[in-house]
Amino acid sequence: MRRSDMGDPMNEIPEVVIQRLPLYLRTLSALDAEGVTVVSSQDLGERLQVTPAQIRKDLSYFGRFGKQGRGYRVPDLIRELRLILGLGREWEMVLLGMGRLGWAVAGYPGFAQHGFKVVACFDADPQLIGKTAGPLVIQDISALAATIQQHGIQIGIVAVPAAAAQQVVDQLVACGVRGILNYAPTAPRVPPHVWVQNIDPAVALQAMTYHLSQRKPARRPAGRAPA
Amino acid sequence: MRRSDMGDPMNEIPEVVIQRLPLYLRTLSALDAEGVTVVSSQDLGERLQVTPAQIRKDLSYFGRFGKQGRGYRVPDLIRELRLILGLGREWEMVLLGMGRLGWAVAGYPGFAQHGFKVVACFDADPQLIGKTAGPLVIQDISALAATIQQHGIQIGIVAVPAAAAQQVVDQLVACGVRGILNYAPTAPRVPPHVWVQNIDPAVALQAMTYHLSQRKPARRPAGRAPA
Numbered sequence: 001m002r003r004s005d006m007g008d009p010m011n012e013i014p015e016v017v018i019q020r021l022p023l024y025l026r027t028l029s030a031l032d033a034e035g036v037t038v039v040s041s042q043d044l045g046e047r048l049q050v051t052p053a054q055i056r057k058d059l060s061y062f063g064r065f066g067k068q069g070r071g072y073r074v075p076d077l078i079r080e081l082r083l084i085l086g087l088g089r090e091w092e093m094v095l096l097g098m099g100r101l102g103w104a105v106a107g108y109p110g111f112a113q114h115g116f117k118v119v120a121c122f123d124a125d126p127q128l129i130g131k132t133a134g135p136l137v138i139q140d141i142s143a144l145a146a147t148i149q150q151h152g153i154q155i156g157i158v159a160v161p162a163a164a165a166q167q168v169v170d171q172l173v174a175c176g177v178r179g180i181l182n183y184a185p186t187a188p189r190v191p192p193h194v195w196v197q198n199i200d201p202a203v204a205l206q207a208m209t210y211h212l213s214q215r216k217p218a219r220r221p222a223g224r225a226p227a
Numbered sequence: 228m229r230r231s232d233m234g235d236p237m238n239e240i241p242e243v244v245i246q247r248l249p250l251y252l253r254t255l256s257a258l259d260a261e262g263v264t265v266v267s268s269q270d271l272g273e274r275l276q277v278t279p280a281q282i283r284k285d286l287s288y289f290g291r292f293g294k295q296g297r298g299y300r301v302p303d304l305i306r307e308l309r310l311i312l313g314l315g316r317e318w319e320m321v322l323l324g325m326g327r328l329g330w331a332v333a334g335y336p337g338f339a340q341h342g343f344k345v346v347a348c349f350d351a352d353p354q355l356i357g358k359t360a361g362p363l364v365i366q367d368i369s370a371l372a373a374t375i376q377q378h379g380i381q382i383g384i385v386a387v388p389a390a391a392a393q394q395v396v397d398q399l400v401a402c403g404v405r406g407i408l409n410y411a412p413t414a415p416r417v418p419p420h421v422w423v424q425n426i427d428p429a430v431a432l433q434a435m436t437y438h439l440s441q442r443k444p445a446r447r448p449a450g451r452a453p454a
Contacts, residue, residue: 016243018434018437021434022433022434023414026430027414030414086436100334101331108428110427110428116432154439155432187254187274189274197431197432199431201332201426202337203249203253204426205343205382206248206312207245207249208408209406210312211245211406212313212422
């Protein structure tokens with residue numbers, strides 16, 4: 001089914017399309033950093049390992065971008081994608097669990113450049129509470145609700161062990177958080193108004209070993225993104 | 228199109244199906260740990276936020292599982308999925324980049340339980356080389372090719388800064404690595420016989436903020452997995 005170029009009044013844009021937009025943005029930002037000002041859907045597709053037709057179709061859900069035969073203006077498409085993805089603002093986040101992974105997440109340099117900011121971090125371990133992680137002081141989890149309310153926070157990052165994840169997620173949801181970035185190796189249950197993105201390297205590896213195990217050496221079909 | 232229950236002789240199983248199998252396995256393993264021995268596609272779907280029909284269709288690519296009206300035997304389905312995903316063996320991996328993220332990855336407890344093992348780690352910084360990260364000694368990147376050859380390694384983990392990622396990926400590919408788990412916030416280019424899985428929390432967050440930014444409060448449609 002071909003959708004209208006006027007966007008999608010039914011809000012039925014497939015989730016796989018939404019999930020691809022940040023990848024487009026990431027590649028366009030790399031092109032921009034290289035000084036590239038115009039890119040064809042052919043070139044963009046080659047970088048992303050997606051067909052040019054797929055790119056044009058994905059973008060058509062959100063309006064008209066680029067001109068036939070002229071390619072996309074990189075800064076314009078970046079600006080549009082940032083608006084579509086809700087990146088025209090800063091998103092404050094809380095971080096739960098300050099073990100080794102939590103420390104790495106707290107110091108991750110890739111958040112700030114996209115407007116994401118960890119403003120408070122929490123742990124249940126009395127030995128960690130009060131320690132500083134960069135500019136942050138690790139707080140007792142009992143302070144979570146007040147912090148979320150005070151900052152109007154909508155996103156929580158979960159970096160606790162798997163066994164504690166569901167409980168922590170339930171707390172975040174009870175505090176009004178609507179988006180959860182989950183590093184715990186488990187899929188937490190959430191009500192329908194809450195969005196979860198799971199970061200699980202073992203899951204990513206398992207989809208890879210499927211291909212590595214095929215008798216015939218795996219060859220990605222052209223136009224199919226591997227990741 | 229309905230596929231045969233005999234599997235897919237054309238090897239045209241959609242990549243999205245492959246990507247879902249590890250999520251099924253993760254949830255089934257959690258059920259197994261809880262002592263659950265049989266699960267209906269209804270219950271499994273509820274946990275995964277996927278429709279029961281989707282689960283049955285995904286599994287039908289690989290043969291017959293479960294009996295109509297009786298549900299799936301959890302240990303059997305776990306064993307089958309592990310075989311399909313190539314998890315009936317140990318996968319040795321090399322880790323490149325021993326900054327804060329590399330240290331967290333080296334100590335990640337979720338690898339071992341699935342048969343993944345980091346057997347060597349590398350950095351280009353002379354100040355890091357020779358230091359120990361758990362049981363591993365950080366090696367100079369110049370030793371990479373010999374290590375990969377000696378162990379017959381097929382998977383490399385990239386935890387270097389974005390600016391160094393493409394070069395490191397090229398080195399891994401030149402050494403014969405066929406699967407790359409990439410933590411650098413960039414999408415490296417690889418030849419068609421190489422599979423990349425990108426772990427990028429900013430990309431995951433951006434797909435989430437799309438939904439959080441919609442004027443109507445986002446509500447996940449039933450049966451659509453958020454992540």
